[in-house]
Amino acid sequence: MSDSTNTEAATAPNSGAKKKNFLVRIISNNSKWLMIAPPLYYMVFLFLIPFLLALKISFADSILAVPPFTAIYEYKDDHLLLNLSLLNFQALGHDVVTYKNELIYNFGNLVGWIGGLFSSAPAVVTEVVAPEPSQYLSAFVESLRLATIATIVCLLIGYPVAYAIARAPKSRQNIYIMLVILPFWTSFLLRVYALQGVLRDSGLLNQLLIFMGFIDEPIHILQTSLAVQIGIAYSYAPFMVLPLYATLQKLDPALLEAASDLGSRPFRAFLDVTLPLSMPGVIAGSMLTFIPAMGEYIIPDMLGGPGVQTIGRVLWDTFFNDRDWPMAAAVSIAFLLFLVVPIGIYQYYSIREREA
Amino acid sequence: MSTNHQTAHRNAKQDPEKPWLNPNAKPFVRFQNVSKQFGDFTAVDSINLDIYKGEMFALVGGSGCGKTTLLRMLAGFLDPSAGKVMIDGTDVNGVPPYERPVNMMFQSYALFPHMTVEKNIAYALKLDKMEKDERKRRIDEALEMVQMSKFAHRKPHQLSGGQRQRVALARALIKRPKVLLLDEPLSALDKKLREATQFELMAIQYKLGITFIFVTHDQEEAMALSSRIAVLDKGQVIQVGTPSEIYEFPNSRFVAEFVGSTNMFEGTVVEDTPNQVVIESASTKGNINVDDVGRYQIGQTVWVNVRPEKIKLSKTKPAKHAGLNVLEGTVSELGYRGNHVIYRVKAASGKIIMVFAQSQNRTEELDITWDDKVFISWEADGCIIVKS
Numbered sequence A: 001m002s003d004s005t006n007t008e009a010a011t012a013p014n015s016g017a018k019k020k021n022f023l024v025r026i027i028s029n030n031s032k033w034l035m036i037a038p039p040l041y042y043m044v045f046l047f048l049i050p051f052l053l054a055l056k057i058s059f060a061d062s063i064l065a066v067p068p069f070t071a072i073y074e075y076k077d078d079h080l081l082l083n084l085s086l087l088n089f090q091a092l093g094h095d096v097v098t099y100k101n102e103l104i105y106n107f108g109n110l111v112g113w114i115g116g117l118f119s120s121a122p123a124v125v126t127e128v129v130a131p132e133p134s135q136y137l138s139a140f141v142e143s144l145r146l147a148t149i150a151t152i153v154c155l156l157i158g159y160p161v162a163y164a165i166a167r168a169p170k171s172r173q174n175i176y177i178m179l180v181i182l183p184f185w186t187s188f189l190l191r192v193y194a195l196q197g198v199l200r201d202s203g204l205l206n207q208l209l210i211f212m213g214f215i216d217e218p219i220h221i222l223q224t225s226l227a228v229q230i231g232i233a234y235s236y237a238p239f240m241v242l243p244l245y246a247t248l249q250k251l252d253p254a255l256l257e258a259a260s261d262l263g264s265r266p267f268r269a270f271l272d273v274t275l276p277l278s279m280p281g282v283i284a285g286s287m288l289t290f291i292p293a294m295g296e297y298i299i300p301d302m303l304g305g306p307g308v309q310t311i312g313r314v315l316w317d318t319f320f321n322d323r324d325w326p327m328a329a330a331v332s333i334a335f336l337l338f339l340v341v342p343i344g345i346y347q348y349y350s351i352r353e354r355e356a
Numbered sequence B: 001m002s003t004n005h006q007t008a009h010r011n012a013k014q015d016p017e018k019p020w021l022n023p024n025a026k027p028f029v030r031f032q033n034v035s036k037q038f039g040d041f042t043a044v045d046s047i048n049l050d051i052y053k054g055e056m057f058a059l060v061g062g063s064g065c066g067k068t069t070l071l072r073m074l075a076g077f078l079d080p081s082a083g084k085v086m087i088d089g090t091d092v093n094g095v096p097p098y099e100r101p102v103n104m105m106f107q108s109y110a111l112f113p114h115m116t117v118e119k120n121i122a123y124a125l126k127l128d129k130m131e132k133d134e135r136k137r138r139i140d141e142a143l144e145m146v147q148m149s150k151f152a153h154r155k156p157h158q159l160s161g162g163q164r165q166r167v168a169l170a171r172a173l174i175k176r177p178k179v180l181l182l183d184e185p186l187s188a189l190d191k192k193l194r195e196a197t198q199f200e201l202m203a204i205q206y207k208l209g210i211t212f213i214f215v216t217h218d219q220e221e222a223m224a225l226s227s228r229i230a231v232l233d234k235g236q237v238i239q240v241g242t243p244s245e246i247y248e249f250p251n252s253r254f255v256a257e258f259v260g261s262t263n264m265f266e267g268t269v270v271e272d273t274p275n276q277v278v279i280e281s282a283s284t285k286g287n288i289n290v291d292d293v294g295r296y297q298i299g300q301t302v303w304v305n306v307r308p309e310k311i312k313l314s315k316t317k318p319a320k321h322a323g324l325n326v327l328e329g330t331v332s333e334l335g336y337r338g339n340h341v342i343y344r345v346k347a348a349s350g351k352i353i354m355v356f357a358q359s360q361n362r363t364e365e366l367d368i369t370w371d372d373k374v375f376i377s378w379e380a381d382g383c384i385i386v387k388s
């Protein structure tokens, strides 16, 4: 009814219908917005607002109070005062410099050590004072290393699994996928705790290796970064398998037949057809594994021992032990930027690629 | 039955162009009692086929009759449940597709979605490690042939259905295999492009001597292109023959009705002289004379098959001579088809008889129109008998 818009002053019996039309009009004119409303609310309330809060806190100073940080603005004498503190980011910057010194020091040691290997003359001992250890960046780098290795391990294990499931008879694929996500039915904590039992010196893994004769003495795995890698790879493997399965299962088997028909042996066909077409799954799975692995706290804490300092543990310590909320907030903001920027760049290029 | 006609045919044409007539010729592709079962469903049912070098062999038949399955067994994607597939005299059972001298164009095209048109076509040559210049020349030639040079750098999802089909064709052709399997190669092309590509295919075949085996749903295409046609039904070969054999001498009602249009009269044999058979049919309310040297039993049920273009239509009763079959009827429908006119004439028995009147000999027929009383007539040698 197009005329309902300009005859708003309608007669009484008609007003009910008018009202309804009005509602319908609002809904239909804004249907685009209503459609994206749920994800929008989700992003606003569960990401954007917490992020802004953290951002705010990161510019405050730590004090002994409740809450344990200074206000970044106050209203005094009719003036709005902003008390932005850059101390935390300064500390981060300092940490970067420390880390750099540490690297140079280690590199110098390495060069000296290698030099010692090649010269018969006694190495000239240069006394350099060891720099103070960096706290945040070294933890970040350790997280990066652990998450990268774990993601690669997940990929190497997950790809064949996903491939095998996608190749299995249709009727059995669902069962296999159920089996992959079955561990989620038990608590994450419980599973990591169980891994402690498996990895300890007298644990299942060592017993098995000794029984099979690969080793004589138990190898020390628990409380090392290897245990953390095993833990992460184990816990996140399903996140790798599921997106990989989704892309591999969509792959038209006729494409492999075509490759074979044109002279491609199976492995070549895999490299030329299956692998490139499963790249979206590889990337999605890697992100689903890498990003949570980066921030992982429980696994390093339970399997890693005090020597394995990851960004998650450092954040926890800063937040709960030092009660330095502003520093913790600053670290997490920096951490987030570090992750988001590369992903944003990747997205930009992948969209351009798809439209090309 | 038609065999006698075919024998006559064969004796007349003992030439090297028709290796299937030569009992000493070796088939290049041979299906020997080949069956394929999917579960308890039989898709291909003990098929025997001999296909010779340089043939353009057409497979026709209804949807789901096993044409693609047959090609897939030849390409090596499926193993026969029973029987042997032989290429050039050797059993290829267990030989993987990448080692068979066969290329296939897929009904679904199966183009690699992440490669450009050019890369798709080049794929087989890249695997062969062909020299770069030669490769480039071949690719350009193939692109040219399917008129896709302009789109060489597009990806498959940026092409229309017919363009994709042409890329698939070029990709299958590029290696110049000994046997080329084409699963409905031209179905998505418009008439002009289809005819042009048909000529291209024939030229390639002539130049390179490739053995083509192709599936088509287009009768005209099968007739125009093929050296021989195999008509399939429910996984079985019903008849194999040259286009004219299949058209003029179908061995069954199925073939007669599947290939081209026809009029079928059911009847019983009442007289069997050496050269002529007389059949009594309820749908003509009389006897039909057929030139046929076959042996029939009196009382046997048979079908007389008359092609619509073999029937003459006239307003005046045609002069009676020996062997001429004449019926009376009224025109119930009429369709103009450009090069011919289709009449549906209702005979006295109520049977609808289809008649094609060619435009060039439309002299008397010109003025025949709806509801006209007409005479339809055909010669005794213009129709044939099928027993099943």
Ligand SMILES: Nc1ncnc2c1ncn2[C@@H]1O[C@H](COP(=O)(O)OP(=O)(O)OP(=O)(O)O)[C@@H](O)[C@H]1O
Pocket: B038, B041, B043, B061, B062, B063, B064, B065, B066, B067, B068, B069, B070, B107
């Ligand atoms: N993998 C399979 N599993 C089970 N049944 C199959 C399979 N492939 C084909 N069939 C069946 O075998 C029969 C023959 O299939 P085919 O693809 O050979 O038919 P076609 O003659 O090529 O038909 P169309 O003209 O529609 O392409 C069909 O009934 C089909 O359902």
Ligand SMILES: [Mg+2]
Pocket: B067, B068, B069, B107, B183
């Ligand atoms: Mg088919």
